[in-house]
């Protein structure tokens with residue numbers, strides 16, 4: 001094979017392996033990013049849920065007190081002041097508790113009765129917990145939020161929550177890895193407590209937030225972000241909003257990316273090594289085969305062809321074996337493909353023909369019509385040296401046959417001419433493994449073919465109910481119509497032998513009779529006339 005062609009072939013297989021490798025890793029990478037994106041989004045959601053849980057439990061406690069405050073004496077007797085103080089003492093979130101009358105006057109708080117009262121806005125006539133703020137508490141002089149409920153009698157009881165306490169409790173600073181996390185007004189989106197740079201999705205109105213929601217896309221700071229928002233269950237007027245930008249997904253994945261990159265290099269190196277190893281193995285088989293030829297480790301075996309009517313050996317198919325120095329006896333499947341690829345098949349086949357002539361001499365002398373069949377292919381039929389060896393052999397072997405498959409028959413135009421020459425010289429042409437090719441059958445009429453060897457698979461179908469069984473009868477019928485001789489290959493049972501004989505196929509080859517034999521065994525058997533495949537023709 002020319003080296004430029006070999007190089008191009010290698011390059012193509014390397015490119016294909018690289019493409020396959022890249023495709024697999026591309027898919028893995030995409031999966032990794034999807035997994036990281038989902039993990040990152042879950043992470044943001046979990047943080048927001050945690051903050052929500054902490055704030056909600058505090059607010060629930062305050063709301064429980066405000067609900068109980070329905071029964072407080074609003075005239076601010078000492079018992080009321082005591083209860084308010086007790087509550088402030090118990091709950092550090094509450095810095096002050098106040099009672100506002102229907103006119104909006106703060107008349108009483110946890111510090112005592114206010115005289116004169118301080119004017120505030122009149123209580124809203126609405127159910128439920130509400131908040132407003134931040135305000136500056138007149139007593140504490142600190143920024144605070146007001147949580148309030150209006151009682152059935154129109155009085156409002158409220159609690160002051162210092163902004164610092166809220167900030168400290170929520171401790172949003174610990175989530176500085178997020179783009180931002182904020183406690184916001186659910187209606188307006190105005191942040192009340194914020195950690196990070198607050199930004200909102202473009203073209204995606206979020207507010208008012210009524211239930212938990214996700215948003216993804218471009219934000220007003222120009223970044224691509226993911227956002228999760230959830231209103232506080234006990235005070236839906238407030239919501240927790242958390243967000244991270246997509247760059248963090250890459251940051252999270254960088255470790256895995258390194259691992260994946262290393263894996264890619266490793267797999268690629270392994271593929272290259274395997275490729276290299278395969279090439280080396282091919283090379284070594286090639287050089288081993290060269291040595292085998294030089295050291296004459298290749299030898300012929302002969303599988304008898306039997307006339308099933310007389311049980312006589314009427315000829316042989318010549319097959320090849322390799323007596324490998326370490327592997328033992330090897331069949332043709334192990335080395336014939338490589339011999340064909342490297343061109344060594346020509347040298348091997350010429351030696352095979354010469355050896356067969358020499359070894360079969362005694363049998364040919366006893367029976368000049370003894371058939372001898374060689375396997376050939378398109379390559380051999382275009383080689384003059386091989387053809388010359390066949391013509392030389394034909395001087396000793398009257399009934400010489402070449403077997404080639406349908407594929408080889410049709411491989412090159414030149415083959416047809418060569419076959420015509422062979423037939424002209426009196427050499428018989430057989431189609432091997434007949435029936436397994438996919439070409440049409442017209443070539444049987446246009447090519448000089450004398451003999452069809454029915455493939456083993458059809459013989460094996462005898463007596464079985466499978467797709468190939470009807471084909472056998474069709475093949476036999478067609479061969480008779482076209483006036484072609486038939487040999488059945490792979491006859492393994494007396495039943496198959498009897499059936500074939502009943503269909504008029506008289507020449508058999510197969511393990512029911514003999515396996516391929518070394519020359520010594522063949523000569524012995526040919527003389528003793530052993531019968532192995534005992535038939536009962538009526539069984540057919």
Ligand SMILES: Nc1nc2c(ncn2[C@@H]2O[C@@H]3COP(=O)(O)O[C@H]4[C@@H](O)[C@H](n5cnc6c(=O)[nH]c(N)nc65)O[C@@H]4COP(=O)(O)O[C@H]3[C@H]2O)c(=O)[nH]1
Nearest residue numbers: 319320331332336375376432490491492509510511512516
């Ligand atoms: N299961 C089963 N198998 C049976 C039976 N009877 C015969 N066989 C096997 O079937 C194959 C028949 O040879 P093929 O069809 O020409 O097929 C041959 C032929 O295409 C190729 N080959 C063998 N020797 C040579 C050679 O010297 N030169 C070339 N070019 N090819 C060869 O290798 C193929 C395989 O040869 P082998 O391994 O020797 O295998 C042989 C033979 O051992 C049977 O009853 N049952």
